[in-house]
Amino acid sequence: MPLLMVKDLHKSFKGHPSVNGISFGIEAGRCVALLGPNGAGKTTTLRMLAGLLPQTAGTITFGGGSPGTDYRQYLGYLPQAPAFYNWMSGHEYILFAARMSGMNAREAAAASGAVLERVGLGSAARRRIGGYSGGMKQRLGLGQALVHRPRLLLLDEPVSALDPIGRREVMELLRDIREETTVIFSTHVLHDAEEICDDVVLMNKGTIAVQGTLSSLRAEYSLPVIRLTTGKEDSAIRWLEALRHKDFIEEALISDGKAVFNVTDVELARRTLLQEAVELDIPLLQFEAGSSTLEDLFMKVVGT
Amino acid sequence: MRRLWALYLKEMLESVRSYKLIWIPVVFIVLGIMQPLVSFYMADILAFSSNVPAGLMENMERPAASSVMAQALGQYGTIGMLILVLGTMNSLAGERSSGTSELLMAKPVSSISVVAAKWTANFTVLVIAIGLGAAGAAYYTVQLMGALSWRDVIAASGLYALWLLCAVSLTLLFSAWLRGPAAAGLSLLLAAVMSLVHGLLPVKLNWMPASLPGMSAGVLADGGTGVSLAPIVSAVLLIIICIAGASLMAGRNKLPV
Known part of the structure; x- marks a missing residue:
């Protein structure tokens, strides 16, 4: 029995569909990346999962209960741009979040101290949130989502707005958190998804384009690929265009002297291309043979 | 209850x-003590301005203590109400537009406890403000004008506070789905319309909350012979409807638009 079951979820705003019939299940203990370009419906989906937006149609079932029960007490949620009470200190805010999650004063005091240390805000806990940096606010946001030990953590673009150092800090925290709870996080940065998640749900235009475990997607969608860059001479451009019709090339993307070929046989393709390049005296600048990445899959799904 | 108390403490903090708990009572105190002071020194103030007609000064009487106290409370019906409404207008609208409600409502909190905590916090500010303001006004009135019945002062202030609480509750209701300034404007307009309608048909509409200020002045003038229960009941009903409506709307509007 999965922890979270989503069935045929729809959301439209004034007749305009934002999420258009998505279904997925999430097993306890997994870390799931909700991928997709801007406007794919990731934030809307997460807000529906967090109970902040009523769905137009479809059901959400949590922990085997009946659909529609309020499961917010088992949930930790961090929105894309978390806004805090700037007149509170970090410690006061975490304490408040713990109390709102249903803890009594003593439990809340113990839990908030521990969680502040964990997210690395122990020394800044007494300062007003108004003076926090973006990275500190994001870590405070993680802290308020974690303080009541949720069974499911929903994170909307947790690292997208951070600088490389802040991003590193939050990613390390996530790596740690995913060991003890189920995590769904949305992102448009593929590298982040590849780094820590087990499963991927790739959304585009309100529907799920592809979903599965990261390893199965890699196995299924990784194609032999050859990338090459030539000089911008006419002969080179003409040569690249002519390559489209070779038998071993399944798909070609050519623009401005750069080409990406999906091929059936890397060995054959490499030999043929290099040979031709030498014979025709093509000014090759770059040549790379390998397999496609999640980014290629993303571009393929989103681009079409 | 546990959450309601924590929410109330957060509102009070x-x-x-934000110094709201200081500046609103200060304004009420200043408004309250101005009235007896101005009434007491009016003769001197006029005498200092040179061009007063000769006969005027002889006919001037110092007003009675009870009417000065009623005028002091009357100040709260205009400037006092404006300040209270401005102080309330962002309590729900501000959380929504800044986005803090998104984090709050993702917690297992009911919108009724959020609204009830905000209402109670605004009620607390109002009670402190009008309590200190009326006490200041009564003190100076007694010192300068003559004796007042403390019982009547408390009853009159209470009735006036109930009318102000109606305006505050309306603001809370409107701020559950409008922007702060719009909520303030609409509730002030509604309070003004209620007063106006009541002023046009005072006999037929004396059950309206808008008759509370008049009743409050009546208590001071004649010791409460003209007090009827109907406006108090209708005011309490209005407040309950406002809180219920605000909870309903706040439950629907959680996200910044």
Whole structure:
């Protein structure tokens, strides 16, 4: 029995569909990346999962209960741009979040101290949130989502707005958190998804384009690929265009002297291309043979 | 209950940190003590301005203590109400537009406890403001004008506070789905319309909350012979409807638009 079951979820705003019939299940203990370009419906989906937006149609079932029960007490949620009470200190805010999650004063005091240390805000806990940096606010946001030990953590673009150092800090925290709870996080940065998640749900235009475990997607969608860059001479451009019709090339993307070929046989393709390049005296600048990445899959799904 | 209390403490902490709990009572105290002071020194003030007609000064009488106290409370019906409404207008609208409600409502909190905590916090500010303001006004009135019945002062202030609470509750209701300034404007307009309608048909509409200020002045003038229960009941009903409506709307509007 999965922890979270989503069935045929729809959301439209004034007749305009934002999420258009998505279904997925999430097993306890997994870390799931909700991928997709801007406007794919990731934030809307997460807000529906967090109970902040009523769905137009479809059901959400949590922990085997009946659909529609309020499961917010088992949930930790961090929105894309978390806004805090700037007149509170970090410690006061975490304490408040713990109390709102249903803890009594003593439990809340113990839990908030521990969680502040964990997210690395122990020394800044007494300062007003108004003076926090973006990275500190994001870590405070993680802290308020974690303080009541949720069974499911929903994170909307947790690292997208951070600088490389802040991003590193939050990613390390996530790596740690995913060991003890189920995590769904949305992102448009593929590298982040590849780094820590087990499963991927790739959304585009309100529907799920592809979903599965990261390893199965890699196995299924990784194609032999050859990338090459030539000089911008006419002969080179003409040569690249002519390559489209070779038998071993399944798909070609050519623009401005750069080409990406999906091929059936890397060995054959490499030999043929290099040979031709030498014979025709093509000014090759770059040549790379390998397999496609999640980014290629993303571009393929989103681009079409 | 546990959450309601924590939410109330948070609201009060905000009132303290934003100095709302200080400046609103200060304005009420200043408004309250101005009235007896101005009434007492009016003769001297007029005498200092040179061009007063000769006969005027002889006919001037010092007003009675009870009417000065009623005028002092009357100040709260205009400037006092404006300040209270401005102090309330962002309590729900501000959380929504800044996005803090998104984090709050993702917690297992009911919108009724959020609204009830905000209402109670605004009620606390109002009680402190009008309590201190009326006490200041009564003190100076007694010192300068003559004796007042403390019982009548408390009853009159209470009735006036109930009318102000109606305006505050309306603001809370409107701020559950409108922007702060719009909520303030609409509730002030509604309060003004209620007063106006009541002023046009005072006999037929004396059950309206808008008759509370008049009743409050009546208590001071004649010791409460003209007090009827109907406006108090209708005011309490209005407040309950406002809180219920605000909870309903706040439950629907959680996200910044």
